[in-house]
Amino acid sequence: MAIKDYPFYLKSTIILFGLILLMYVFAVLADILVPLAFAAFLAILLNPLVNRFEKFKIPKVFAILLAILVLAIGVAAVFYFLSSQIIQFGDSLPMFKQKFAVMTADFKNWVQATFGLAKAKQDQMINDAMSNSQAMVSKTLGTVLGVFAIVFILPVYIFLLLLYKTLILNFFYEVFSEENSKQVGEVLKETKTAIQSYIVGLLIEMIIVAAMNSVALVALGVKYGILIGCIGAILNLIPYLGGIIAIALPVLMATVTGDGDGYTTQLLVIGAYAVIQFIDNNILVPRIVSSKVQINALISIVIVLLGNALWGISGMFLSIPFIAVLKIIFDHIPTLKPWGKLLGDTIPTKHKGQLWPKTRKEAVGVK
Numbered sequence: 379m380a381i382k383d384y385p386f387y388l389k390s391t392i393i394l395f396g397l398i399l400l401m402y403v404f405a406v407l408a409d410i411l412v413p414l415a416f417a418a419f420l421a422i423l424l425n426p427l428v429n430r431f432e433k434f435k436i437p438k439v440f441a442i443l444l445a446i447l448v449l450a451i452g453v454a455a456v457f458y459f460l461s462s463q464i465i466q467f468g469d470s471l472p473m474f475k476q477k478f479a480v481m482t483a484d485f486k487n488w489v490q491a492t493f494g495l496a497k498a499k500q501d502q503m504i505n506d507a508m509s510n511s512q513a514m515v516s517k518t519l520g521t522v523l524g525v526f527a528i529v530f531i532l533p534v535y536i537f538l539l540l541l542y543k544t545l546i547l548n549f550f551y552e553v554f555s556e557e558n559s560k561q562v563g564e565v566l567k568e569t570k571t572a573i574q575s576y577i578v579g580l581l582i583e584m585i586i587v588a589a590m591n592s593v594a595l596v597a598l599g600v601k602y603g604i605l606i607g608c609i610g611a612i613l614n615l616i617p618y619l620g621g622i623i624a625i626a627l628p629v630l631m632a633t634v635t636g637d638g639d640g641y642t643t644q645l646l647v648i649g650a651y652a653v654i655q656f657i658d659n660n661i662l663v664p665r666i667v668s669s670k671v672q673i674n675a676l677i678s679i680v681i682v683l684l685g686n687a688l689w690g691i692s693g694m695f696l697s698i699p700f701i702a703v704l705k706i707i708f709d710h711i712p713t714l715k716p717w718g719k720l721l722g723d724t725i726p727t728k729h730k731g732q733l734w735p736k737t738r739k740e741a742v743g744v745k
Contacts, residue, residue: 401688404688404689405688405689408688408689412689412692412693412696413532413535414535415692415696415700416532416692416696417535417536417539418535418539419573419577419696419699420449420532420536420577421535421536421539421540421543422569422570422573422574422577423573423574423577423578424442424445424446424449424536424540425540425543425570425574426574427445427448428441428442428445428540431444431445438541439541442536442537442540442541443537445540446533446536446537449536450533459608460605460608460609463602463604463605463608464605477634477635481633481634486500547566550562550566551563561710564710565706565707565710568706569703569706572702572703572706573699573702573703576698576699576702577699579666580615582666583614583658583662583663583666584611584612584614584615585611586662586666587610587611587614587654587658587662588607588608588610588611588612589607590607590654590657591603591606591607591608591610591611591624591628591651591654592604592607592608593607594607594647594650594651594654595607595628595647595650598632598643598646598647598650599643600628600631600632600635600643600647601631601635602631603628606627606628606631607628609624609627610624610625610627610628610651611624613627614658615695616682616694616695621655624651625647625648625651628647628651629644629647629648632644632647672722672723672724673698673701673702673705673721673722673723674721674722674723675723677701677720677721678698678701681697681698681700681701682694682697682698684697685697685700701721704721705718705721705722708721
């Protein structure tokens with residue numbers, strides 16, 4: 379019996395078990411696959427720079443090393459800037475802890491008086507939430523191998539992927555039949571363009587949002603506005619969910635460091651961030667971040683949550699480019715094109731079928 383002749387329920391069951399097995403393998407091998415995935419995206423990002431160096435007659439090995447050095451200097455500069463801000467924040471940490479403890483005690487008393495929830499129960503809920511957040515972070519940085527991967531394995535992966543680029547590309551062409559070579563070439567080209575435009579656009583967006591956040595917070599007198607603004611821009615890289623956390627941080631800082639003269643500063647912070655989010659979502663993202671591949675909001679939220687469940691914070695960052703690549707593949711395979719349309723953000727003006735009769739005559743079957 380041909381595969382296409384199997385009943386639908388049998389094929390769907392096989393596909394479901396295959397997906398479950400694939401997700402299990404991804405979860406078990408997270409310490410290996412997460413740095414490899416990051417390295418693949420960064421290698422695609424650095425590839426034009428390597429090609430430019432090679433045009434200057436620089437040997438390929440040295441061109442790759444030079445490109446990785448440029449990336450390392452950029453990352454080190456960002457960490458140096460943030461660390462200098464964090465050191466200043468650390469000097470005031472004891473005072474913040476004291477004020478925050480007083481606010482927390484007042485809040486617990488209010489919750490107990492208003493909702494009848496005992497303080498012990500509140501403490502238990504907070505401890506459970508903290509345990510869950512620590513578990514999420516540990517998926518990325520909780521093991522020695524995770525830290526080792528960032529420091530050493532990631533640059534090695536990037537170097538080897540760029541060194542064996544031709545070998546890897548030839549594999550993709552040879553593994554498929556010759557008549558599909560044109561489609562394979564289109565998929566690889568569109569994948570490279572989508573990832574490069576997405577990552578570069580994301581970095582530009584992050585810089586602009588960080589500048590707007592910092593200017594707004596400093597103008598409103600929020601302490602450590604530059605640090606919180608930059609952290610908010612980094613959190614903004616997580617679609618939809620990061621923006622909520624980014625707003626909560628300056629509001630919390632304004633509350634802890636305020637003089638107790640009302641909530642004017644907090645409301646102004648929320649208003650400023652709302653304007654920044656509007657500019658980001660309606661101007662920056664469509665013109666800077668968006669590539670040829672568009673993923674609709676529903677799929678974006680679901681895939682970010684699934685990425686978090688699978689690989690923690692790393693999964694949240696990798697989920698959108700991963701689903702974008704998946705959509706490119708779906709769009710080039712005739713039998714999978716409906717799935718590609720489902721992932722996209724193009725909304726049809728009308729549906730192809732009729733779910734209910736439009737008139738009374740149609741309802742009773744009168745022609």
